[in-house]
Amino acid sequence: MFLNFFYLMRENGLPVSLQEYLALMESLDKEVVEYNIDDFYYLCKTIFVKSEAHLDRFDIIFGHYFQGLEKINFDFFSKHIPEEWLKENFYKNLTDEEKAEIEAMGGIEKLMERFKELLEEQKKRHEGGNKWIGTGGTSPFGANGYNPEGFRIGQSGSRNRSAIKVWDKREFANLDDKVELDTRNMKLALKRLRRFAREGIEDELNLKDTIRKTSENAGMLEISMQPEKKNKVKVLLLMDVGGSMDDHVEVCQRIFSASKYEFKHLEYFYFHNCLYETVWKDNTRRYDRLQTFELLRKYNKDYKVIFIGDAAMSPYELMSKSGSVEHYNDEAGVVWLQRVLDHFENVVWINPNEETSWNYYQTTHMIRDLFGHKMFPMTIEGITNCMKCLKNSKLIHTS
Amino acid sequence: MKFEGTSTYIATRELSVAVNASIHLEKPLIVKGEPGTGKTMLAHEIAESLGKRIITWHIKSTTQAQQGLYEYDAVSRLRDSQLGSDRVEDIANYIKKGKLWEAFDTEEQVVLLIDEIDKADIEFPNDLLLELDKMEFYCYELQRTIKAKTRPIVIITSNNEKELPDAFLRRCLFHYIRFPDPKVMKQIVDVHFPKIEQDLVDSAMKVFYGIREVKRLKKKPSTSELIDWMKLLLMEKIEANELDSVDLMNAFPPHLSSLLKNEQDYDLLYSKLRGY
Numbered sequence: 294m295f296l297n298f299f300y301l302m303r304e305n306g307l308p309v310s311l312q313e314y315l316a317l318m319e320s321l322d323k324e325v326v327e328y329n330i331d332d333f334y335y336l337c338k339t340i341f342v343k344s345e346a347h348l349d350r351f352d353i354i355f356g357h358y359f360q361g362l363e364k365i366n367f368d369f370f371s372k373h374i375p376e377e378w379l380k381e382n383f384y385k386n387l388t389d390e391e392k393a394e395i396e397a398m399g400g401i402e403k404l405m406e407r408f409k410e411l412l413e414e415q416k417k418r419h420e421g422g423n424k425w426i427g428t429g430g431t432s433p434f435g436a437n438g439y440n441p442e443g444f445r446i447g448q449s450g451s452r453n454r455s456a457i458k459v460w461d462k463r464e465f466a467n468l469d470d471k472v473e474l475d476t477r478n479m480k481l482a483l484k485r486l487r488r489f490a491r492e493g494i495e496d497e498l499n500l501k502d503t504i505r506k507t508s509e510n511a512g513m514l515e516i517s518m519q520p521e522k523k524n525k526v527k528v529l530l531l532m533d534v535g536g537s538m539d540d541h542v543e544v545c546q547r548i549f550s551a552s553k554y555e556f557k558h559l560e561y562f563y564f565h566n567c568l569y570e571t572v573w574k575d576n577t578r579r580y581d582r583l584q585t586f587e588l589l590r591k592y593n594k595d596y597k598v599i600f601i602g603d604a605a606m607s608p609y610e611l612m613s614k615s616g617s618v619e620h621y622n623d624e625a626g627v628v629w630l631q632r633v634l635d636h637f638e639n640v641v642w643i644n645p646n647e648e649t650s651w652n653y654y655q656t657t658h659m660i661r662d663l664f665g666h667k668m669f670p671m672t673i674e675g676i677t678n679c680m681k682c683l684k685n686s687k688l689i690h691t692s
Numbered sequence: 693m694k695f696e697g698t699s700t701y702i703a704t705r706e707l708s709v710a711v712n713a714s715i716h717l718e719k720p721l722i723v724k725g726e727p728g729t730g731k732t733m734l735a736h737e738i739a740e741s742l743g744k745r746i747i748t749w750h751i752k753s754t755t756q757a758q759q760g761l762y763e764y765d766a767v768s769r770l771r772d773s774q775l776g777s778d779r780v781e782d783i784a785n786y787i788k789k790g791k792l793w794e795a796f797d798t799e800e801q802v803v804l805l806i807d808e809i810d811k812a813d814i815e816f817p818n819d820l821l822l823e824l825d826k827m828e829f830y831c832y833e834l835q836r837t838i839k840a841k842t843r844p845i846v847i848i849t850s851n852n853e854k855e856l857p858d859a860f861l862r863r864c865l866f867h868y869i870r871f872p873d874p875k876v877m878k879q880i881v882d883v884h885f886p887k888i889e890q891d892l893v894d895s896a897m898k899v900f901y902g903i904r905e906v907k908r909l910k911k912k913p914s915t916s917e918l919i920d921w922m923k924l925l926l927m928e929k930i931e932a933n934e935l936d937s938v939d940l941m942n943a944f945p946p947h948l949s950s951l952l953k954n955e956q957d958y959d960l961l962y963s964k965l966r967g968y
Binding site for chain 2: 308309312319320323325326331332335336338339340342343344345348413477480481484498512514516552678
């Protein structure tokens with residue numbers, strides 16, 4: 294009973310297992326709910342869905358299965374593009390003008406609906422034209438388009454970066470399927486950096502010392518206490534929010550939220566493309582800046598510094614003064630990076646770009662050399678090694 | 693035995709099904725949702741409506757799974773042995789029962805609330821796998837297995853600060869409390885303030901949902917904030933027409949501080965006022 298439904302969920306990427314299926318059978322057996330479709334839907338939902346992120350996908354699958362549709366042609370959607378992602382994240386990335394334009398064309402809901410319709414109608418790859426989703430047309434959907442609302446699909450070059458969001462299929466496979474991006478895994482990797490120290494109130498029994506003192510005391514009990522062990526590691530996170538980092542926003546958010554809960558002493562700042570004389574804390578209030586010199590004075594060398602950035606920029610942004618794309622800088626970016634390296638003992642760089650692509654960017658090379666090969670890829674393995682490196686500065690990343 | 697909400701707690705059909713499934717399948721129910729949507733309240737209401745005792749275990753960042761089972765007080769035993777007390781012969785005198793043991797040890801079924809499980813260390817849920825699955829654990833000091841006489845109804849709340857491990861989720865049912873829509877919200881207000889004037893409710897809800905619509909709020913006000921705010925409105929006898937002038941552009945509602953708990957959210961609203 295409902296075996297097909299079960300397999301349908303699995304095929305569409307809902308992590309359901311035999312245990313849940315048996316639980317459903319058991320509850321039907323025990324007549325937990327009344328026999329109507331609403332209750333059955335609620336029951337299935339509470340049994341099969343384990344995270345609010347999957348709720349929407351479940352709804353789609355449930356809807357399709359119980360409408361008796363034979364062929365499911367939404368697998369592209371349910372597998373690769375979670376609905377809430379479509380709406381929320383997508384909307385976040387728009388500027389005010391773009392939003393206004395979308396409103397003018399009937400609102401985001403309409404755009405989304407139209408896209409779904411077309412996706413279902415369309416059977417084969419398409420190029421040109423002004424209606425179908427494909428590449429090189431003037432339809433709002435597809436790569437290389439000229440519509441301000443343009444969606445971008447399966448595009449390798451960057452002919453028009455003004456499209457709202459790049460959604461190459463591969464990217465979503467990344468977000469959706471690869472467990473290595475899970476924050477839980479990240480937290481476990483970050484955990485390696487823990488450094489325990491005993492400070493503060495003595496509230497824990499020191500067994501060894503108690504035994505020693507008691508023996509010295511001719512067998513009369515004498516208790517010795519000690520403060521509890523706490524994680525004392527201090528971390529300073531410096532993150533690139535430059536344009537080329539847009540594709541990595543999601544994964545950066547994950548590592549950021551993971552570190553926030555892993556480290557009590559965590560400070561973070563943003564920079565654009567390369568570190569210059571100021572950094573900031575809130576991307577919506579960039580004018581609220583902190584001098585980088587101030588940063589170096591404020592945080593002592595105990596702090597472990599982690600840069601997160603793709604290190605991909607024009608060479609002049611790194612090497613020459615007044616090279617910044619945003620403002621006039623008196624000193625080259627490389628000077629500032631060197632200052633950070635000189636001040637702190639443990640500095641590493643985490644690069645979200647795939648390691649194989651590092652060679653294509655001259656500046657990635659240069660920064661990597663500058664950091665003494667302490668540049669790590671943003672995978673669980675990379676982060677794990679990075680944490681080891683922060684503890685033992687002799688370790689470097691070789692590829 | 694069926695849970696259908698109580699006179700002071702509105703449970704959607706969805707929620708009742710989840711709770712009943714959890715009772716009948718004897719699996720813990722994980723409840724998530726925005727802060728202030730009544731996750732913790734749920735366990736108390738289940739206990740009340742089914743006439744059961746509730747045992748709550750509040751989780752903190754330092755809580756360890758073992759503390760829920762039992763703690764062995766070796767130091768006082770050692771001290772007693774020095775003083776020549778008779779108590780020392782029986783090790784059971786030095787075992788302090790934890791909340792789980794307490795819940796397992798009762799003759800009649802109880803409701804066990806494990807509150808804010810995500811506050812604990814990331815390994816915490818893994819340490820409770822067997823205990824929650826089989827409802828038993830082994831006490832090394834007494835060398836016996838403690839087994840639940842009747843399986844408690846377990847409600848676990850989480851605020852999503854940490855993700856829970858898969859193995860743990862497998863053993864539980866899950867329910868996400870959605871933010872109530874205006875219709876349900878009205879019922880909720882009605883059970884809390886049975887004598888309130890409908891005009892005031894309508895105006896207050898309009899203001900409330902208006903604030904929730906404001907983009908980029910860090911912490912949107914939720915049900916519990918609304919209830920608190922309504923209490924203040926009633927105490928000061930504010931009339932419905934006073935709220936009607938509130939448009940969040942030029943005029944703010946009274947007692948805004950009970951709706952917004954975050955300084956930045958305040959700034960956000962006031963910066964709108966100044967016309968940025």
